[in-house]
Amino acid sequence: MQPGAEPRTLPVERGAALLDRVEYRLAETPEDKDLVYSLRYKAYLHAGLILPSESGQVCDRYDDAPNSWIFGIYLDGELCSSLRIHLLTSEWRMSYSTELYGDILHSRLDRGEVFIDPARLAADPEKARLFPELPYVTLRLAYLACDYFNADTGLAMVRPDHQPFYRRVFLHEPIGEPRAFPGWHTMKTSLMASDFRKLRERVLARFPIMQSTHFERQMLFQRPREQPPLALDLPEFLPSQVSL
Numbered sequence: 001m002q003p004g005a006e007p008r009t010l011p012v013e014r015g016a017a018l019l020d021r022v023e024y025r026l027a028e029t030p031e032d033k034d035l036v037y038s039l040r041y042k043a044y045l046h047a048g049l050i051l052p053s054e055s056g057q058v059c060d061r062y063d064d065a066p067n068s069w070i071f072g073i074y075l076d077g078e079l080c081s082s083l084r085i086h087l088l089t090s091e092w093r094m095s096y097s098t099e100l101y102g103d104i105l106h107s108r109l110d111r112g113e114v115f116i117d118p119a120r121l122a123a124d125p126e127k128a129r130l131f132p133e134l135p136y137v138t139l140r141l142a143y144l145a146c147d148y149f150n151a152d153t154g155l156a157m158v159r160p161d162h163q164p165f166y167r168r169v170f171l172h173e174p175i176g177e178p179r180a181f182p183g184w185h186t187m188k189t190s191l192m193a194s195d196f197r198k199l200r201e202r203v204l205a206r207f208p209i210m211q212s213t214h215f216e217r218q219m220l221f222q223r224p225r226e227q228p229p230l231a232l233d234l235p236e237f238l239p240s241q242v243s244l
Contacts, residue, residue, distance in 0.1 A: 018075070019209065022137055024220060027070040027082075033063065036072050036082045036122075043122035049184045058183075062119070067092035069145075069221060070120075073138050075131070081123035081138045085145045085221075088115035088155075095119060097155055101176045101191045108153075116196075117155040118142035135165065136209055141220070143170070143203070143210045146196045148217035154196045157181065157189040166192050169207055171199045 027033045037057035044050045044058055062068060063084065073081040086095040090109050095117045098105050105115070118139060128134055146154050158166050166172040176191030204210055 018131065018133055018137055021076050023074040023077075024141060025072045025074055026220070027072050032072065033059070033070065035079055036070055037063075039072075039079060039082055039124060040120060040122040043125060044184075046125040048186050051185060058120075058122075060183075062086070062094060062096065065094040067094050071141055071220075073134075073141075075127065075134075078127075079124070080127040080131070081134055082120065083118055083122075083138050083141050084120040085141060086115075086117040086119060087145070087149055088117050096182070097157055097191060100157070100179050100181070100189075104176050104191065113152045114149060115153050115155050115193075116142055116145045116149060116151045117157075118145075119157065136169070136207070139169075140210055140212075144212045144217050145221060147200075147212065148221045151196050153193050156192045158192050159187055159189055163190065163192065169203070170194050171203060 025032065027036050034057065037059045040058035041050070041053070041056050045052060050058065063070060065086070067087045067089075069085045071083050071085070072079050073083070086092075086097070088095060088098065088105070088109060090112055093106070093109060096119055097115075097117045098109075109115070118141070121135075121138065123134055123138065142154060142156075145151070154170060154172070156166050156170070156172055158172070160178070163172075163174070172192035172194045174190050175193045178188035178190045181187065181189045
């Protein structure tokens with residue numbers, strides 16, 4: 001996927017029209033997750049971010065973290081893209097962003113800030129070519145999560161060539177210098193962020209596709225009998241333990 005690329009037709013118009021054909025599915029079964037892992041592999045290999053592997057899949061321990069939601073984005077019934085959403089709080093700190101940028105994020109989490117951290121963005125290369133508006137439809141999930149969880153800040157670990165997209169759409173700015181992403185042999189990512197509450201109305205005015213109803217957000221992110229998260233042993237999740 002090329003989030004930085006601009007389609008000729010306004011993305012707001014094309015993305016909004018595409019939503020009528022899109023279904024966001026939470027990947028909960030092993031079969032659904034395997035489809036997502038295979039899609040990641042196909043997308044990352046095509047982008048030159050990873051080397052070929054016999055498994056033909058990309059997954060990591062954060063896929064099973066209790067503060068993550070893995071979504072497949074289906075267009076006309078076909079899996080086109082995927083995104084993992086992390087809710088980061090003082091109790092839940094499991095994500096690549098806190099792993100790579102803990103020196104920046106942990107002190108803010110200690111103060112009680114809430115972050116939404118999208119990760120593992122991937123799209124089928126052919127579908128991304130046919131539908132340049134797919135990044136808007138996919139990353140809309142992160143914006144809905146910010147609304148649902150009343151986040152202070154939206155995060156994104158972003159490749160250099162994709163930063164203009166995040167600046168333009170979500171008004172993100174870099175807060176962390178480029179660092180090597182585990183498993184990627186050709187690219188570093190920078191941590192970007194924006195003040196969700198301060199900038200929310202401005203983003204919605206510019207990109208109405210980010211609008212949603214409480215019912216939609218609840219259907220996507222509510223879990224049965226939601227309870228306060230349990231504290232987890234962060235050192236257990238080390239880069240050396242991540243499988244790609």
